[in-house]
Amino acid sequence: MNESVAFCPQCRADSLFVQTAGVRRCSVCGFQFSISERRVADTGSENSGGMGVVPVLLKVILIMLALVVVVIGIAFAGCALALSGGHF
Numbered sequence: 001m002n003e004s005v006a007f008c009p010q011c012r013a014d015s016l017f018v019q020t021a022g023v024r025r026c027s028v029c030g031f032q033f034s035i036s037e038r039r040v041a042d043t044g045s046e047n048s049g050g051m052g053v054v055p056v057l058l059k060v061i062l063i064m065l066a067l068v069v070v071v072i073g074i075a076f077a078g079c080a081l082a083l084s085g086g087h088f
């Protein structure tokens with residue numbers, strides 16, 4: 001059980017926080033926030049970041065391919081419209 005002075009958003013002042021089992025609690029007003037959530041979020045993002053490199057690359061490649069297909073399609077449609085317009 002550790003005690004530390006930190007800024008409390010509810011007191012709007014520096015107050016004494018009591019740290020217990022991954023939770024910090026303001027001794028003045030009782031405002032508390034979890035510390036373990038941040039750790040879980042950090043490890044989760046690290047894991048997903050490490051595992052998600054290949055899928056991200058595949059997504060980028062797929063998006064680029066889709067863009068190329070769309071550009072070719074637009075150009076083809078434009079040529080077809082121009083040709084059909086020329087016939088009329």
Ligand SMILES: [Zn+2]
Pocket residue numbers: 008009010011012015026027028029030031
């Ligand atoms: Zn407080």
